Amino acid sequence: MIKEIIVVEGKDDTTAIKRAVEADTIETGGSAINRAILDRIRLAQERRGVIVFTDPDHAGERIRKIISGKVSGCKHAFLPQELAEKRGDIGVENATPDAIRSALANVKTEYEGAVSLLTWEDLIAAGLVVHPDAAARRLEVGKKLGIGYCNGKQFYKRCAAFQISREEFEAAVEQLDRPDQ
Structure with a gap:
């Protein structure tokens, strides 16, 4: 139960x-x-x-x-x-x-009022915002992180609210960029 x-x-x-x-x-x-x-x-x-x-x-x-x-x-x-x-x-x-x-x-x-462990620049560098394929990339990274799909601003907020660590984030982006592994 x-x-x-x-x-x-x-x-x-x-x-x-x-x-x-x-x-x-x-x-x-x-x-x-x-x-x-x-x-x-x-x-x-x-x-x-x-x-x-x-x-x-x-x-x-x-x-x-x-x-x-x-x-x-x-x-x-x-x-x-x-x-x-x-x-x-x-x-x-x-x-x-x-x-x-x-x-x-x-x-x-x-976590209410949580401070993000990531920066907006991290999302830009990962191609999750300000990138031609940003929406598709956020969809896949959101799945890998278990936080669902949303727009860039909400994605950033969810990363903070759910205290997604830099290590979790980087691992998810790396999996996206190296699908053969």
Whole structure:
């Protein structure tokens, strides 16, 4: 049984989670999160902790951002889009139990007010911003780091929030630049 309560978007996500692991969930009911849901998430965080596990799409990222802004110290599980896609639909409910277990095994804890261990120049040098292939490179490095895909500014913020070390970052970039290893 997973100690933390997993925050998902809907009933189908809860079903997928329960096929993969034994856990309790809170469903946001989509991107229109109301105060009552946020209060439940806040209480769950105080009592047991929460893992935010939303769809790897724009709406899921919006929900994740709302929750993080209102409830501090959340853990986050990220699922790559290709592991959450079925017939053009992207969502946690489409992931295999193995993919869900893998995402939950690699949760990241968000540290409020954390100072980045990286610089903006590190992202530039790695080709993750201000580069013709920056978006594709961020996607791959985000997968390797387990922090999901986002734009350059959010990527930098996530590296700080999840305290991604220089060593982790450099190893992920090196894997990207040397795919044969």
